[in-house]
Amino acid sequence: MADEAIVNASGTDTPAVHDGSGGEDGVRRRDFINIAAVSFAGVGGLAVLVPLVSQMAPSADVLAESSTEIDISQIAPGQAIKAVFRKQPVFVRNLTPTEISEADKVPVSSLRDPQTLEERTKPGKTNWLITMGVCTHLGCVPLGAGEGEVKGEFGGYFCPCHGSVYDTAARIRKGPAPKNLEVPPYEFTSDTVVKIG
Template sequence: MADTTGTATPETLAVHGEDGVRRRDFINIAAVSFAGVGAVAVVLPLVSQMAPSADVLAESSTEIDVGSIEAGQAIKAVFRKQPLFVRRLTPAEISQADKVDASSLRDPQTLAERTKEGHLDMLVTMGVCTHLGCVPLGAAEGENRGEFGGYFCPCHGSHYDTAARIRKGPAPTNLVVPDYEFTSDTVIRVG
């Protein structure tokens, strides 16, 4: 008893086995689900092994107490296995940096752009010359600070001013200011 109108009747459905979800559909759904669970079981360990280890996470940020740094003094710290310079500028050094027309510099930045608002006297930079990665002098007492009173790279003669901006020599850019924030009036967190 075929229906001549082209619509399926309960008799034709029973004969052809089209009663909603077929057995083949169930097997396909089960196979795809099993493959999905298997893929997650394989991919999850691969992705989690690419996450940074505990020792790397420990070095991802560092806190430095800057309360004991006197005006004109600098300290060296280590951040991500690289030297970090933290200098408290004197009013004369701030004035000297502000007198420079930033547009005349190779890498134009003002002192205000390189420090945090309300802490213009606290300059935080990576202690790595942007030319070939040497450690500039000028952070320790008595070291050569170059022609502009900031930092001097002894490897190839780059001179930085009091705001750690490149003024002379082969370095293409200023000393890098890392991401940092003041967590209190005397403590900064770098990273």
């Protein structure tokens, strides 16, 4: 309106004159409407995002399977058990002093996936070897954890699918598997209970 001309009674053009109050009120109202619209859009966006993000959270049954507690008090030296962790087999093995010394004798540089037994166990608990029971070749379940199962020529685990052989530290020694059996995250919650996951 500031650029518009109004015609007065004499017929000559005169620029419009404002007292300043109307223009400022118009700007203030416009600013308020803009701020209110942006705020409303922000609240609406949050109202959409919160349920979307919360529905992506794991359900109670998935959280329950995210960790497994195992009582190891009944596992004698030289024995192993199979358990389930995240719907996959896991091997818990109580190594004998002979098995530990055999694993320690192997030159790490000769291994396909070089790791010492100490790197695969917890400090002070070297006799407890906990690994996933899934061959790193194509995902078969190796033998050697159950009573009377074939352990292979290195005394650890033997995969019947394609012949991968693991030693007493569950390290790959022969066959097509590229890596050692995976060690999952775990901790000892007491002398007789281990929590995996």
